[in-house]
Amino acid sequence: MAEKPLTIEDLIKSDEEPKDWRQFPRLMRASFRLVWRAARREFVLTTTLQIFSGVAMAGQLLIGRELLTALFAEGATLASLAPWVAAALALATLMRFAAFAEQEQSTILRELVQQHAQGRIIDVTARIALEEFESAEFFNRLRRATMGSGMRTMQLVQGIVMLARSSAAAVGSLVVLVLLQPLLLPLLALTALPLWLVTKRNSRASFRFFVGATPLDRARDYIVGLFTERDSAKEVRAFTLAPYLRARYEELGERRIEELRKTTRAMMKRSMAGSAASAVLAVATFGALAWMFLTGRLDLASAGIAAAALMQLTATVGSVGVGVAQLYEAALFVRDYDDFLKLGEGHQVRDDGRVLPPFEQIRAEGVAFSYPGSAVPALKGVDLTLRAGDVIALVGENGSGKTTLAKLLAHLYRPTDGKITWDGADTAQSPQHEQITLIFQDFMQYQLTARENIGLSRADDLDAVRQAAREADADTFLSGLQDGYETILGKEFLGGTDLSIGQWQRVALARAFFRKAPFIVLDEPTAALDARAEHELFQRIRELFRGRTVLLISHRFSTVRSADHIYVLHQGEIVEHGDHDDLMAQHGRYAELFTLQAASYT
Template sequence: MSLVVTAARRPFCWLLALQLTGAALLALQVVSVQWVLGGIVHAGTSSTAGGQLVLAVIGLALLTASTAVISSIQGSIGRYVGESVARAMWQRLLDISTRVGLQRFESPDFFDRLERVRTSALTRPFLVTNGVIGVVGSAAASIGLAVTLASFNPLLLPLLVLSGVPVLLTSRHESRLEFNFNVSQTQPLRQRAYTSILLTGRDEAKEVRAFGLSRVLRDRFDTLYSQNLSDLRTHLKRRARFNVVGQLTSAAVLGATLLALVWLIARGQLSIAAAGAALVAVRMLASQIQGLTGSIQTIFESGLFIDDLQEFIDVESTESDLPVTAAPLSFREVEVNGASFTYPGRTSPAITGVNIRIRKGEVVALVGENGSGKTTLAKIVAGLYPLDSGVITWDGIDAERLPPGTVRESTAVIFQDFVRYALSGRLNIAFGRPGAEDEEARVRFAAESAGASGFLESLPYGYNTPLTRLFEGGRDLSGGQWQRVAIARAFYRDAPLVVLDEPSSALDPRAEYDLFTSLRQTLEGRSALVISHRFSTVRNADRIYVMAEGTIIEAGTHDELMEQGGSYAELFRLQAAAYLPDDAV
């Protein structure tokens, strides 16, 4: 109720008013039926009976029409209320999913719960809204009909009320079965959804065709779906058993009520008109009780899912990152001392005991083989992962003691698997500092610094052209062009520390050379942490750290590391051997 009232207070109040009005009209319909039947019985006994019968029929028709109109209006308002409630739940969910610590996205359990609550946020609040409205309406209508029925004979009322109890009890078991089934199917449904993306996605289409994967993936999709249908069949059989027991028991009680009504008529305790009206009232009240128990079941069942969602929100809120409240921080030196970090669900650390230093205006490089921990360390420096142990200081101040969001605001990060936003070129660059005014000059300067201005200006709508073929008027870019746009986004952020993870992986040799020879000029006094597998791109760095198995094994300039003849020198010579004669290496 709190959720519904908070999301759509005024429309919900209108719904309640309409429900109460509709309930009163139902009770009046029973009375009108009695008047009509009474008028029919006495139609030939008096001169006024015919006129009274006409008025009773007109009244019954107007009540029926009014009920139908109210029901139609309720449907429209109910739909609006449901969407408002769903929006409120989406807002809560999205607030959590965008603020939760990045390390949570490394956990499959987190994804299972996120997928389940994401589905619940879309559908369950609407069902709860309808359930709440249904309970109010059915309860009000039941009270009105009960009072009317009791005026005929009080004996009928307790029997009808009892008819709803069996359904109410069995429906709770059905609801728990439904919730447990959905929990058990979360991961299989995620796997099926992912397989469908592989079969239908634009980016995946080329490789699926190149390797002939369609049959294998289709078989996987069909297998997952078949297993889901098999589990669903078993689940529905279990639900059906409870439902049949509840409905048959309820029907038996309702039958007993109708037999009691026949008994009362046979004993002459009800007139023909009253008996006809009582029969209508019994049927209406039985329907309302069924509706009441159904609405209660809807609330209980959907409530299980919303409780799951609320628990997710409460738990993840305690682990969520604090909102950004600080301005970028200029620094003289950033130091990482004794840094260690282990991904959720793993036992061995990704990095351990790492020490690095980045001074203002320096270009510092991280090199090493795949899986050595370079990207993990970069995420830690950028404030995306919390340390298990160790400390990161900015000018001697522990980063955890800085105002919330300071490290992220002070860092621009472009990873190798950067996002290709299906939006305009301008927005792709301006996303480097969201919320700030979109300055034309800054966007163009960032694009020029990254070598992206030429191809962006040549697009049909220039910087305003959507960088995708998914939408009308859009154009796609090559991998190298996309990488330039991503680099431009980092430059647009204008942060004192820039982290570039494999910034030249999709660039041709000339573009790579141009990028790194102009990097210091482009940074204009800012610092850069560059991750690269190409040793030729980092040889001019002020300091190079070599990583292996999550630790720093060597550090120094290119010349110093070559003189040491260690791992760096070996890897450098291996790469150089591909381009130079053997006697030159």
């Protein structure tokens, strides 16, 4: 039997479904709070201009009534009409100026709100525990929060602007109808009811679709990135992956379109039914107005202005409905945005700000760690000691837990069980990032200047930057670049210059030298260096990092044999430890792996 394809209903979680409109006031408060914090001045100006436009529309109706009354009066002259014509022209001019000003302020408001919201997301992702980045659900929530801070914040602002304008216009028209014939108001209210019901259902349906489509959208974006990003583009060509990936992209797109068609078709049917019902009620309202005129309850001028007010209100009610729909839909995504910010509060790295003194030893005591969603622990029962000034090596086969243990010792992850101490002080609440330097095997290639690549936030000290580059043997080729240390590295931006992978690794090593931290973690630090450069680096490592503790991870056993102590990991556990001679004498896993690797060179 063919496997049933996933639908949006399968992808959406029950606790992510939008609730009823009773939560609308709370969502609106959160939305207005976001806009207010981002740009209160622009928000006040935009809202004020919208209210003025709405009041001015009511003023136009009242001026029009007086103008018609004067026109139909016996003995009407240009002199009697001139004041009302002048007032109408003046008000129209002011409304035009207000519209231009509102357009400018709305554009700035949208940009400020988007910038503020995106900035908050950056703050959360910078604070949140690194383990969260191992969870697919985290990235789904991040995408929806980013959507809420991007296009949805613009939709939010547009909804607020439209609602303010429409509400002000509606209030003005309502005032006119109250003055002319208040009995028309209940009928008019009934015309809005079908549209409100449809708006509620459609907004929820739209939200459900976009939430459910998040995994599909992320998968499609990933495939696009494989085509458009420099590092992956070469493999796409080398393995002729373009046809396969293109077909995969189309398949995901077709699944999304199929679900979108179902959603929009249902929304269209509801909208057509709601519009038809609203149109019938509107006809009934205008019929009531005609009856009032024919029975003498309204004179011609009043009936004409009332008709104009009703037409304006009918359009305004529709605009209010659209505005509320936009606000509600955007507010649902703002809920995702707010929830993501709260996630940052609940899962951020706990840091009491305590700076520990230079350590004599770092200990891992019964440390275990499991990645989110994984049933198999990456580490279990790890006991380890690092003494100040020593070079400690972690070795083991791929997947043995070396890099995971290094991240725990560097306070990037928190142990699931056990603890890591500095001279007996538990570091779970006191991460010491300023005292630790890490160079990963997948080190970053920052598309910044050479100076910033090495010094980062403290790059103003060019002498220290150059000294670090000299220690990593990077000063010669960096100084020879077109603009020296001010040259942008990488081809991402105009004027950038790319480096070889070996040169990039030297720049990464220079970052480690620059920080002067007492604890250095080097994860495969020479993977991209040639044999001579690797040999020279390891011959100098004690000199370069004199007085500092070095944790070295390497698959090349020849590079770790001079370490003061070597820990051998297997399936998340330390199975052997000692110096090179001790481990070789044990004839265990280390001796086996060392011998296998050495045999390939004989």
